Amino acid sequence: MSHQTDPPTSNERVEAQYEEYLMPIWKNLNVPIKRASGCTVEDFEGNEYLDVFSGISVTNAGHNNEAVVDAAKEQLDEFVHGCTYVHPNQPAAELGEKLAEVTPGDLQKTFFCNSGTEAVEGAIKLARKYTGSKEVLALEMSFHGRTLGSLALTGNKSYKSEMAPTINDVSHVAPPYAYRCQMCDGGPCSCACAEDVEHVIDTHTADDLAAVVVEPVMGEGGIIVPPEGWLSRVKEIAHDHGALLIVDEVQAGYGRTGELWASDHFDVVPDIMPQAKGIANGLPLGAFTASAEVADAFEAGDHLSTFGGNPVACAAALATIEELENGIIDNAREQGAWLHEQLAELEREYDVVGDARGLGLMQGIELVDPQETGRMDVAPAPDPKLAKAVGKQLREDGIVIGVGGFHKNVMRFQPPLTISRDQLERAVEALGAAIEAHREDSGA
The missing domain is CATH 3.40.640.10 (Type I PLP-dependent aspartate aminotransferase-like (Major domain))
Structure with a gap:
């Protein structure tokens, strides 16, 4: 008697199983994960991604610590x-x-x-x-x-x-x-x-x-x-x-x-x-x-x-x-201070970055349309379209980042607290490049 062999696991197969058998609770699925270590995740096709979102601020001590x-x-x-x-x-x-x-x-x-x-x-x-x-x-x-x-x-x-x-x-x-x-x-x-x-x-x-x-x-x-x-x-x-x-x-x-x-x-x-x-x-x-x-x-x-x-x-x-007590929190404090300055620099450089804010390695930048005014003339209108495009670009560049906020226009840095300066530099450089590439799409 022959036995049917299941097809090998792949990104496509996992995503299809999600579609078929899991309730549709999330609109935009991110990278399928086969394994993870430290600040990186790997999909079923061997592609590696730098993770600066850590499963919504969960793997603080690093993946697979x-x-x-x-x-x-x-x-x-x-x-x-x-x-x-x-x-x-x-x-x-x-x-x-x-x-x-x-x-x-x-x-x-x-x-x-x-x-x-x-x-x-x-x-x-x-x-x-x-x-x-x-x-x-x-x-x-x-x-x-x-x-x-x-x-x-x-x-x-x-x-x-x-x-x-x-x-x-x-x-x-x-x-x-x-x-x-x-x-x-x-x-x-x-x-x-x-x-x-x-x-x-x-x-x-x-x-x-x-x-x-x-x-x-x-x-x-x-x-x-x-x-x-x-x-x-x-x-x-x-x-x-x-x-x-x-x-x-x-x-x-x-x-x-x-x-x-x-x-x-x-x-x-x-x-x-x-x-x-x-x-x-x-x-x-x-x-x-x-x-x-x-x-x-x-x-x-x-x-x-x-x-x-x-x-x-x-x-x-x-x-x-x-x-965490054995140096990881110290790293979060040190790297977070550096990241905060880098994101503030993006705010100064790009008019589509309305605000940079955060503490430690819980940082975000709010993307806006400087041509449109938000409620009560308080600040430029939120630009969730730009945020979505920037997030997609970063994924294509091998970086997983959070896109959210009340107005869906905030790029959220919440990486594992073990992240290195080199890894943060890569993420910030890619973020700046993605903003540069897509800001015209917002009309800015």
């Missing part, structure tokens, strides 16, 4: 699953203790889950249980996940269309978006967007506020860095109203900004801190950490996760933190 892989393999040889919340295991216990050591201030107790979305949802549940209140404030242009609860917090209708988020007690406030700020009238930043929190509480809530949820750097919003004093003022306003400050470090945490936590740049201790993405360098794990007082509001049965705190993922997370 040897220490992380070894830690996961060692735990695999012991056992894979026993449910962390039924059978205590050493990797989860040690990771909880490590997070108490490295998270800001008095944050001490952690709940482990599987993703950033779950971490945010769990943080909201904890805030409601602790405060006895129900309402939540989040930022316009924010992103906190795609399940129905976290989606209600997300301040972007493009993610919500036809989804009807189920948390009704959510209001949104102005983001700390200096480039397109409509509150400071083009003058020096007055942190008026922070005061908008007070305004929205007064006008949109029923005085039953449980939490204010913010990203310390807004990733999906377009690498938006708040002004000095903004985060501390938001925390002060939240506490004045008996609410907690939840700082969503899912994308900005684990060394991404040149500090272990983006909150550290602003000297603010969150009341609850969701984490994920870079926590285990690619293995599925999420967490939220709170002070003992806040955490102990949870009682047995209030919250649970079957796979949360999986021992293999926790072992990888412990190795990831050790790797």
Whole structure:
């Protein structure tokens, strides 16, 4: 009897399988990956790409980091699953203790889950249980996940269309978006967007506020860095109203900004801190950490996760933190400072680069049409067409970069934090060349 042989795996075959068997959740698939190492990925045809997006800010310690892989393999040889919340295991216990050591201030107790979305949802549940209140404030242009609860917090209708988020007690406030700020009238930043929190509480809530949820750097919003004093003022306003400050470090945490936590740049201790993405360098794990007082509001049965705190993922997370602390965060700080200057130079050189911004290796440039004015004459109109063309050109040149932001016009640099200066120079030179090649397409 003859046996049918499957065709060899290829880029085309994997993409066809995605089309046939996976739900269509992403419009523009990127490079199919067969293997990856450090800051490079390789497809099924042997083509290598420099990755400056790291799976949406996940492989912070570098693709296939040897220490992380070894830690996961060692735990695999012991056992894979026993449910962390039924059978205590050493990797989860040690990771909880490590997070108490490295998270800001008095944050001490952690709940482990599987993703950033779950971490945010769990943080909201904890805030409601602790405060006895129900309402939540989040930022316009924010992103906190795609399940129905976290989606209600997300301040972007493009993610919500036809989804009807189920948390009704959510209001949104102005983001700390200096480039397109409509509150400071083009003058020096007055942190008026922070005061908008007070305004929205007064006008949109029923005085039953449980939490204010913010990203310390807004990733999906377009690498938006708040002004000095903004985060501390938001925390002060939240506490004045008996609410907690939840700082969503899912994308900005684990060394991404040149500090272990983006909150550290602003000297603010969150009341609850969701984490994920870079926590285990690619293995599925999420967490939220709170002070003992806040955490102990949870009682047995209030919250649970079957796979949360999986021992293999926790072992990888412990190795990831050790790797980050052993020089990788220092590299992110050093290379990020250099990258920031290079992107600022592109802003000075090209009128289609409206703004360059970021912290550490979480950097972005906003592409604009200088011939068109945006809303309320604040800044030139966003140019998502140019951003898409530049991203496509970079892929053809062997570089994977993020293209996103609220207006889909931000080129996002979020590479593995192990990236070298030579690799960054290659990416920046290619970016400049792509802008030069395609800026005429935008009418500039």
